[in-house]
Amino acid sequence: MFRAFAFFREMFDAEAARHQEIASGHAYVDAMALWMVQRPWDFDVLVTENMFGDILSDLGAGIMGGLGVAPSADIGLEHAVFQPCHGSAPDIAGQGVANPFAMILSAAMMLDWLGVKHDHPALLADGARLQAAVDQVLARGDVLTRDLGGTAGTQDAAQAVMAALDAG
Structure with a gap:
C-alpha cells in the first residue's frame, strides 16, 4: 500500500472512531466500482483519496445518466x-x-x-x-x-x- 493511502486510512479510522453512530467501512476501489453498479442506492457518502474519488465519481455519473x-x-x-x-x-x-x-x-x-x-x-x-x-x-x-x-x-x-x- 502506498504511504499516502496508509496515512489517509489512518486519518479516516481516527475520525470514524469519533463518530461511531455513522456506519463506516473499507473497500478496495475495484470492489466499490462493482458494488456501485450493482447497488448504487446503498451508498450515500464515499470518502476517498483524490485518484479513486475521480474514478468512482465518473462511474457514478455514468450510472445516473x-x-x-x-x-x-x-x-x-x-x-x-x-x-x-x-x-x-x-x-x-x-x-x-x-x-x-x-x-x-x-x-x-x-x-x-x-x-x-x-x-x-x-x-x-x-x-x-x-x-x-x-x-x-x-x-x-x-x-x-x-x-x-x-x-x-x-x-x-x-x-x-x-x-x-x-x-x-
Missing part, C-alpha cells in the same frame, strides 16, 4: 464548493452545446446544503424546486442536449428548466 447530469460538491466543515462533475469541456467551449443540467443540479445541491447549514427552510424548498424542475425536463425528454441523445443547445435546455420552474 452521464456527466451532463452529475452535480458535485466538495464539502468541508465550514465551506463548500459546488460544480458539475464534467469540468470545463474545452472542446465545446463557446459553441452553446454544453449540457447545463449538471450545473443547475449543483446549484440545487448548494441551496440544500445552505438550507441545512443555516437552518433555512426556504433555501431547502428552493433547492427541491430546482431539482424537481430539472427532473421534469429530463422526464419529458423533449429538450435534451446532444450528450443525452437530443439536439438542444445550452440556452434551450436552461430555458426549459426556467419554464418548469415558472409552471411549478
Whole structure:
C-alpha cells in the first residue's frame, strides 16, 4: 500500500472512531466500482483519496445518466464548493452545446446544503424546486442536449428548466 493511502486510512479510522453512530467501512476501489453498479442506492457518502474519488465519481455519473447530469460538491466543515462533475469541456467551449443540467443540479445541491447549514427552510424548498424542475425536463425528454441523445443547445435546455420552474 502506498504511504499516502496508509496515512489517509489512518486519518479516516481516527475520525470514524469519533463518530461511531455513522456506519463506516473499507473497500478496495475495484470492489466499490462493482458494488456501485450493482447497488448504487446503498451508498450515500464515499470518502476517498483524490485518484479513486475521480474514478468512482465518473462511474457514478455514468450510472445516473452521464456527466451532463452529475452535480458535485466538495464539502468541508465550514465551506463548500459546488460544480458539475464534467469540468470545463474545452472542446465545446463557446459553441452553446454544453449540457447545463449538471450545473443547475449543483446549484440545487448548494441551496440544500445552505438550507441545512443555516437552518433555512426556504433555501431547502428552493433547492427541491430546482431539482424537481430539472427532473421534469429530463422526464419529458423533449429538450435534451446532444450528450443525452437530443439536439438542444445550452440556452434551450436552461430555458426549459426556467419554464418548469415558472409552471411549478
